[in-house]
Amino acid sequence: xxxxxxxxxxxxxxxxxxxxxxxxxxxxxxxxxxxxxxxxxxxxxxxxxxxxxxxxxxxxxxxxxxxxxxxxxxxxxxxxxxxxxxxxxxxxxxxxxxxxxxxxxxxxxxxxxxxxxxxxxxxxxxxxxxxxxxxxxxxxxxxxxxxxxxxxxxxxxxxxxxxxxxxxxxxxxxxxxxxxxxxxxxxxxxxxxxxxxxxxxxxxxxxxxxxxxxxxxxxxxxxxxxxxxxxxxxxxxxxxxxxxxxxxxxxxxxxxxxxxxxxxxxxxxxxxxxxxxxxxxxxxxxxxxxxxxxxxxxxxxxxxxxxxxxxxxxxxxxxxxxxxxxxxxxxxxxxxx
Amino acid sequence: xxxxxxxxxxxxxxxxxxxxxxxxxxxxxxxxxxxxxxxxxxxxxxxxxxxxxxxxxxxxxxxxxxxxxxxxxxxxxxxxxxxxxxxxxxxxxxxxxxxxxxxxxxxxxxxxxxxxxxxxxxxxxxxxxxxxxxxxxxxxx
Numbered sequence: 001x002x003x004x005x006x007x008x009x010x011x012x013x014x015x016x017x018x019x020x021x022x023x024x025x026x027x028x029x030x031x032x033x034x035x036x037x038x039x040x041x042x043x044x045x046x047x048x049x050x051x052x053x054x055x056x057x058x059x060x061x062x063x064x065x066x067x068x069x070x071x072x073x074x075x076x077x078x079x080x081x082x083x084x085x086x087x088x089x090x091x092x093x094x095x096x097x098x099x100x101x102x103x104x105x106x107x108x109x110x111x112x113x114x115x116x117x118x119x120x121x122x123x124x125x126x127x128x129x130x131x132x133x134x135x136x137x138x139x140x141x142x143x144x145x146x147x148x149x150x151x152x153x154x155x156x157x158x159x160x161x162x163x164x165x166x167x168x169x170x171x172x173x174x175x176x177x178x179x180x181x182x183x184x185x186x187x188x189x190x191x192x193x194x195x196x197x198x199x200x201x202x203x204x205x206x207x208x209x210x211x212x213x214x215x216x217x218x219x220x221x222x223x224x225x226x227x228x229x230x231x232x233x234x235x236x237x238x239x240x241x242x243x244x245x246x247x248x249x250x251x252x253x254x255x256x257x258x259x260x261x262x263x264x265x266x267x268x269x270x271x272x273x274x275x276x277x278x279x280x281x282x283x284x285x286x287x288x289x290x291x292x293x294x295x296x297x298x299x300x301x302x303x304x305x306x307x308x309x310x311x312x313x314x315x316x317x318x319x320x321x322x323x324x325x326x327x328x329x330x331x332x333x334x335x336x337x
Numbered sequence: 338x339x340x341x342x343x344x345x346x347x348x349x350x351x352x353x354x355x356x357x358x359x360x361x362x363x364x365x366x367x368x369x370x371x372x373x374x375x376x377x378x379x380x381x382x383x384x385x386x387x388x389x390x391x392x393x394x395x396x397x398x399x400x401x402x403x404x405x406x407x408x409x410x411x412x413x414x415x416x417x418x419x420x421x422x423x424x425x426x427x428x429x430x431x432x433x434x435x436x437x438x439x440x441x442x443x444x445x446x447x448x449x450x451x452x453x454x455x456x457x458x459x460x461x462x463x464x465x466x467x468x469x470x471x472x473x474x475x476x477x478x
Contacts, residue, residue: 014464014467015464015467015468016468016470017467017468017469017470018467020470043460043464044381044384044457044460044461044464045381045384045460045461045462045463045464045465045468046460046464201457202456202457202459202460203456203457205456205457206456207451207452207453207456208453209425209451209453214448214451226448228448229448230448231446231447231448232445232446232447232448233446255446281442282440282442283437283440283441283442283467284437284467285437285438285439285440286440286442286443289440320443320447321440321443322446323442323446324446325446325447
């Protein structure tokens with residue numbers, strides 16, 4: 001082992017410098033989005049206009065790296081044409097694949113642009129091989145990104161029962177992992193990734209420093225009050241601390257990041273085709289640091305799985321970048337199952 | 338590599354005794370140089386129009402208030418009111434951030450950087466600075 005080829009390392013790019021960071025530090029492909037609500041990281045000042053995208057595609061392709069474009073939000077009533085135009089633009093610009101979640105949009109892309117490679121987004125919430133295979137039969141998807149709710153064994157079961165390439169997350173912020181179906185942000189703000197392309201949009205977030213603590217409010221709702229030495233996470237409902245039966249704690253999810261370094265040989269062995277890094281909202285510095293670390297780990301694996309060992313410097317680098325300063329194997333490892 | 342350090346408390350006490358406008362003037366000058374070099378996109382700059390910003394260097398005891406309007410940044414002298422946006426960190430964190438040795442979200446998670454005021458404005462500023470292509474910056478050394 002590994003009998004399979006090394007999976008592609010797919011890294012996030014929220015800007016042109018981030019794209020270059022990813023490519024220069026060993027990504028096989030980058031994923032990115034347009035500067036609008038057709039993608040799930042629609043934050044102010046982030047993402048690519050057409051010129052930046054043309055430059056980015058050229059930079060990546062000149063170095064034989066791929067560019068995957070996320071159009072992974074859901075078309076809103078009366079504005080389907082905006083999403084279809086994004087698909088047309090993607091095809092015209094020559095991206096290597098489009099990552100999509102909406103069934104109607106997948107159908108549109110499949111009919112209108114038969115040559116365009118389609119990936120099923122994690123927002124598409126396909127957690128079993130029947131769902132993946134249906135999207136393959138109906139829309140010709142070539143790859144599916146699995147939600148972060150499956151154990152390694154379950155991922156393997158999907159891979160064994162589908163002709164579709166499987167991409168899984170390897171590193172990055174975790175949430176309640178109900179992607180594409182989560183309405184917690186809408187519950188607090190009236191806006192969510194599915195509708196406007198942003199979870200807990202910044203205009204609803206307020207951090208207030210008080211003596212000894214920092215209060216976090218989301219649309220006026222107090223979601224956390226942190227001591228000055230406690231590490232922090234993103235200001236989402238799922239990572240807030242609430243009083244439940246007299247105890248105040250992370251009642252839904254602790255701020256944490258996924259990190260698969262310790263099970264990388266298993267991920268490669270079961271035939272995962274691509275490993276994705278979360279974080280289009282983060283800086284070129286983050287992209288460089290994570291990409292370099294995972295590239296080193298994958299290359300070390302390629303040199304011989306039996307000698308693979310997680311190096312201390314990889315682990316400390318990734319833990320330092322982690323949300324809440326802690327990392328986990330998430331659903332991949334559930335020894336109690 | 339910029340080391341992680343914290344200035345002795347003396348600096349914070351002494352820093353507050355000196356006039357603060359040179360810091361603001363220096364920062365405004367640097368940002369205007371970035372505009373002149375076309376490093377800052379017009380669509381992001383437009384969102385800063387008329388807004389006030391405060392950068393506080395905790396361990397140096399220094400603060401710089403400035404605003405953007407009519408195509409350039411300028412220092413706000415004797416700024417006393419509530420700014421639209423405040424960034425606070427120690428000198429080491431700001432330097433590591435500027436040198437792109439550190440990711441701002443990481444600093445935030447580690448509680449080394451705080452953002453108060455209009456969070457969306459903060460995101461505009463953060464993403465605007467992150468999108469600058471560093472090799473194009475003039476070399477000072």
